Amino acid sequence: MRTSLSVQLALRFLNSKRYGALAKFISIATTSGICVGVCALILGLSAMNGFEKELNNRVLSLIPAGEIKAYDTDGFHNFEQDIESIRKTPHITAVSPVITINGAFSSGTQFAPVAVMGIDLQIEGKVIRLENFMNCKISVLNQEDDLPGVILGNGIAKKLNLKTGDEINLSSINAEVTNNGFGSVTVNTFKIAGLFKTGGQIDSNLAFINIESAQKITGLANPNTFHIGVDRMLEAREIIYEATSYLRDAHEVSVWTDTQGKLYSDIHMVRTIMYIAMILVIAVSCFNIVSNLIMAVSEKRHEIAILMTMGASKKLIVRSFTLMGIFSAVRGCIYGTVLGCTLSYFTPYVTSHLKQWFGIELLNEDIYFINYVPSELQFFDVAVVIFCAIMMSFLASVYPAKRASKIQPAQELNV
Secondary structure, X not given: OHHHHHHHHHHHHHOXXXXXXXXXXXXXXXXXXXXXXXXXXXXXHHXXXXXXXXXXXXXXXXXXXXXXXXOOOOOOOOXXXXXXXXXXXXXXXXXXXXXXXXXXXXXXXXXXXXXXXXXXXXXXXXXXXXXXHEOOOHHHHHOOOOOOEEEEEHHHXXXXXXXXXXXXXXXEEEEEEOOOOOEEEEEEEEEEEEEEOOOOOHHHHEEEEEHHHHHHHXXXXXXXXXXXXXXXXXXXXXXXXXXXXXXXXXXXXXXXXXXXXXXXXXXHHHHHHHHXXXXXXXXXXXXXXXXXXXXXXXXXXXXXXXXXXXOOOHHHHHHHHXXXXXXXXXXXXXXXXXXXHHHHHHHHHHHHOHHHHHOOOOOOOOOOOOOOOOOOOOHHHHHHHHHHHHHHHHHHHHHHHHHHHOOOHHHHHHO
């Protein structure tokens, strides 16, 4: 019964029409501040979730969790045994033999440096999700034709002004050593079997051929690279280092964090900064609750004194004014949550059409891996934001509520 009475008193005080103009303004400012803070935090966290999702689904789809490169120009001599030993390591999901060729594609007078991956078509798909961003099936690399096929990054095709079905030349250094002690430069012609597009730098420096074609180009009988897939991406370095401890050939290990880790770290750093900044915004708004309640107590001193003479306890007064502050925050949270969730839902659509509508290019897809602001709304983030706002409003309400309970009825009613 007491709880019900305190709720009724809190709502009555909160919606009182006898507020002064200044008190009403502070009340509106308090609700608006919490609304803006909650909305901005939900919107920002949804954007960070969206960037992380796009990073995982796009960039990390076409790069392995780790690479092991042989120092020896002849590649890994016992690669079948090496692959078997690596597979036995916990959390390793797949190991694919690869022949990596560093060279340059050319068409006419245009050149584009590239890393060509000669891949095993059956195994590589277990390490990276190739076909998600290709306009063809990976099996086209096995089709018999006059020329071997290559799947080219969209950035390379755009730079060289090529399309599917065109011919392209690859200049590379053959592994076989000539009389002067250096490898010979070879030029091989390919037919573009398809294109892939993820956005960002990967499209401009990567291409795929089948491993048999790579063996013919390089003269290598053994793969010179292993692509590794793991089920714990954040622990990739430790897992792969453990796996490579059994290898006899000299090798170099690199993991996805070496090339894309900075972007991943930046996303998490921005998320942390956004948490701190937006919670401070909500905290400032919650401090307005202190001012609002203090003014409410000053205007309601007479009513509080009457309640206390009628038997209202100090605990009831404290609960009532504390709930008054919390209800004010809850109202701001409701408005902010609805507004933040709505904006998060429409953000990808609006930002992806800014160039079409207003000629504004928000993100350059040649530099970033997308040209819009992604968004992924998560219930956990919304719950944390609302919880923090309500907890801070509760803490801000305690002091004015205690001041209200210290009013002396005799003094107030005799004035």
